[in-house]
Amino acid sequence: MIEFKNVSKVYESGNKQVKAVDNINLHVEKGQICVFLGPSGCGKTTLLRMVNRLIPISGGSIHVDGKDINTMNPIELRRSIGYVIQQVGLFPNMTIEENISVVPNMLGWDRVKTKKRYSELMEMVGLNPDEYRKRYPWELSGGQQQRIGVARALAADPPVMLMDEPFGALDPMIREHIQNEFLRIQQNVKKTILFVSHDIDEAIRLGDTIAIFKSGQLMQHGTPDEILSNPQNEFVRDFVGSDRALKRLTLFSVRDLIGRIEHFKKGIGVRKEFHNFIVQVNTDLRTALSVILSSPTSDVWVVDEKERPIGLLSLSDFEIFTGIHPAELKSIVN
Ligand SMILES: Nc1ncnc2c1ncn2[C@@H]1O[C@H](COP(=O)(O)OP(=O)(O)OP(=O)(O)O)[C@@H](O)[C@H]1O
Numbered sequence: 001m002i003e004f005k006n007v008s009k010v011y012e013s014g015n016k017q018v019k020a021v022d023n024i025n026l027h028v029e030k031g032q033i034c035v036f037l038g039p040s041g042c043g044k045t046t047l048l049r050m051v052n053r054l055i056p057i058s059g060g061s062i063h064v065d066g067k068d069i070n071t072m073n074p075i076e077l078r079r080s081i082g083y084v085i086q087q088v089g090l091f092p093n094m095t096i097e098e099n100i101s102v103v104p105n106m107l108g109w110d111r112v113k114t115k116k117r118y119s120e121l122m123e124m125v126g127l128n129p130d131e132y133r134k135r136y137p138w139e140l141s142g143g144q145q146q147r148i149g150v151a152r153a154l155a156a157d158p159p160v161m162l163m164d165e166p167f168g169a170l171d172p173m174i175r176e177h178i179q180n181e182f183l184r185i186q187q188n189v190k191k192t193i194l195f196v197s198h199d200i201d202e203a204i205r206l207g208d209t210i211a212i213f214k215s216g217q218l219m220q221h222g223t224p225d226e227i228l229s230n231p232q233n234e235f236v237r238d239f240v241g242s243d244r245a246l247k248r249l250t251l252f253s254v255r256d257l258i259g260r261i262e263h264f265k266k267g268i269g270v271r272k273e274f275h276n277f278i279v280q281v282n283t284d285l286r287t288a289l290s291v292i293l294s295s296p297t298s299d300v301w302v303v304d305e306k307e308r309p310i311g312l313l314s315l316s317d318f319e320i321f322t323g324i325h326p327a328e329l330k331s332i333v334n
């Protein structure tokens, strides 16, 4: 668990003082991803780098697993915290294997253990260990370098990870792919992760919770659902965007929705004539809504994983979930 208690940072810049982080109180539970979200200059990187003491704290305290980081040896602290910086930061003069082995070598692991760990990590991030072993970073695509950056940060199996816009430089398609892979890895490794982003969609996709900052102050901390359904002030409302109701739909699947609908519970509707507009129970509600809106009858068949029909889902069923009138739903999608 990571805990920020009244944490502040004041930079001395010439004879001016810049309050980059202003009295932050925040809890991040063990094994969860907390996304730090906010516009450029709001203090995300500063807050992150105070956790591994790359930046000294001006006021307050930070605790990792109950320990005040200022009482810990900074070198040991950093070994227990994986750090991925924005521009990947692979060492250009080192091969991929050498890059990933930096921390294990620092920790004095023997060669066999380090080699084994290299292969393990490469498998984990979906790259062939032998194919890339002797290559240099510049011989890899941006997405591949990004994965090496993540693998390197995971090398010594640290319980905590700090990730500063690790996927920021990637184009949207690759980015979504890497985000999904990252979530898949996280399901197995269950690290406590502070993840900086300025992209609301990335925050919704990756965060167990989202902390939104403005000018060094914490505006709101909550689950993506809480943030989207109940933004606490004007700033958060603007930041998440006017389509927050639609974004919220991406958090849920068709299964979540039909669990709340009486005719699905009773199995009514299955006898009706089957048509071509179909969604699977695992489809997210945002996608399902698009299919419904393209259907001439404004409804879709829901099928289970084996493509067996379960029932008919209509536009009006979305009203239950969103509280938004079907006509209005139609207009905000278009
Ligand atoms: N070394 C420094 N000296 C003085 N001011 C600094 C220093 N580093 C950062 N700042 C200021 O502190 C504030 C927060 O900076 P920080 O880098 O934490 O923002 P950020 O949220 O990470 O922004 P970005 O999204 O652009 O990376 C900014 O106003 C910045 O100008």
Ligand SMILES: [Mg+2]
Residues within 6 Å of the ligand: 044, 045, 046
């Ligand atoms: Mg930053």
